[in-house]
Amino acid sequence: MKSSFSFFPEAASTFAPQVDALYMFLVLLTLFFTVAIYFAVLFFALKYRRTPENQQGVHIHGNNLLEIIWSVIPLGIVMIIFVWGAVLFLRGIHSPEGALEITGVPKQWMWKFQHPQGKREINQLHVPVGKPVKMIMTSEDVIHSFYVPAFRVKQDVLPNRYSSVSFEPTKPGTYHLFCAEYCGTSHSQMIGSVVVMEPADYQAWLAGTAGAGTPLSQAELGQKVFQQLNCQSCHSDPLRAPALEGLLGKAVELEEGRIVTADRNYIRESLMNPNAKIVRGFQPIMPTYSGQITEEEIMQLISYLSQSPNQAETPAAQSTGQAPPKGV
Numbered sequence: 001m002k003s004s005f006s007f008f009p010e011a012a013s014t015f016a017p018q019v020d021a022l023y024m025f026l027v028l029l030t031l032f033f034t035v036a037i038y039f040a041v042l043f044f045a046l047k048y049r050r051t052p053e054n055q056q057g058v059h060i061h062g063n064n065l066l067e068i069i070w071s072v073i074p075l076g077i078v079m080i081i082f083v084w085g086a087v088l089f090l091r092g093i094h095s096p097e098g099a100l101e102i103t104g105v106p107k108q109w110m111w112k113f114q115h116p117q118g119k120r121e122i123n124q125l126h127v128p129v130g131k132p133v134k135m136i137m138t139s140e141d142v143i144h145s146f147y148v149p150a151f152r153v154k155q156d157v158l159p160n161r162y163s164s165v166s167f168e169p170t171k172p173g174t175y176h177l178f179c180a181e182y183c184g185t186s187h188s189q190m191i192g193s194v195v196v197m198e199p200a201d202y203q204a205w206l207a208g209t210a211g212a213g214t215p216l217s218q219a220e221l222g223q224k225v226f227q228q229l230n231c232q233s234c235h236s237d238p239l240r241a242p243a244l245e246g247l248l249g250k251a252v253e254l255e256e257g258r259i260v261t262a263d264r265n266y267i268r269e270s271l272m273n274p275n276a277k278i279v280r281g282f283q284p285i286m287p288t289y290s291g292q293i294t295e296e297e298i299m300q301l302i303s304y305l306s307q308s309p310n311q312a313e314t315p316a317a318q319s320t321g322q323a324p325p326k327g328v
């Protein structure tokens with residue numbers, strides 16, 4: 001961290017300069033109009049001041065041309081800000097193919113993260129430099145907000161649904177991680193750090209300290225959850241329940257005829273509220289797993305269900321041959 005004054009916090013992601021450019025535009029625009037308006041006030045106050053006593057002003061009843069000009073020009077300016085901001089927003093939530101997917105479950109008052117290879121950490125987030133990272137998060141209690149100023153990234157994390165945000169770090173270093181949504185007594189202490197490492201260092205870090213053993217990957221943990229909950233007792237019978245292999249990202253036809261993408265939120269909802277969406281051709285017999293499974297276990301389960309079906313015994317019954325993009 002630089003100790004000298006700087007206008008912006010350190011910029012350490014590909015996204016940061018783009019946000020700074022918009023911010024700089026807003027600052028310069030504001031500065032321009034502030035100066036212009038104050039000079040105009042001063043100029044008109046001097047030029048049109050009352051010189052002889054009892055001088056009367058001319059009565060003016062509006063000027064359409066003037067009205068149009070001072071409506072259209074500001075409209076154009078705010079449209080530039082709107083479009084520019086919207087493009088940046090969409091870029092921020094879009095994650096490129098092949099992004100490293102790290103899951104996070106914040107709770108009062110800590111940040112818990114898990115890497116695809118299974119490594120967990122609290123209040124620290126290790127990521128490799130130069131590789132897009134997609135954070136997939138849900139809260140265990142109230143609304144939190146994932147905020148890394150150096151990346152210009154801020155995303156609210158809500159309970160009962162998945163929020164995601166992407167970034168690509170450009171500089172190794174340690175950066176602040178804040179919770180940016182008031183979440184109770186110790187909100188201000190819900191802070192941590194993001195450690196950006198060279199890819200080789202990240203791999204070494206993932207491999208862990210000697211003797212600790214290799215942790216199970218998210219998908220392997222998910223397979224355990226799958227077995228513990230005995231999901232296969234119904235889902236291996238194609239007459240009772242739809243097949244689940246490689247489900248994440250697939251198109252699913254519902255009883256009412258609608259086709260939805262089996263994204264993370266869909267799978268989560270199917271576990272917690274199974275009757276919300278019934279797959280075509282099946283009876284609503286699935287019980288809810290609300291209260292029986294933690295958010296982390298659901299994420300692991302989804303990771304397991306994202307695996308391609310080639311390891312599984314039965315081919316996925318719902319495959320439509322097309323591969324829709326993975327949603328959140």
Ligand code: CUA
Nearest residue numbers: 144179181183
């Ligand atoms: Cu979590 Cu504020």
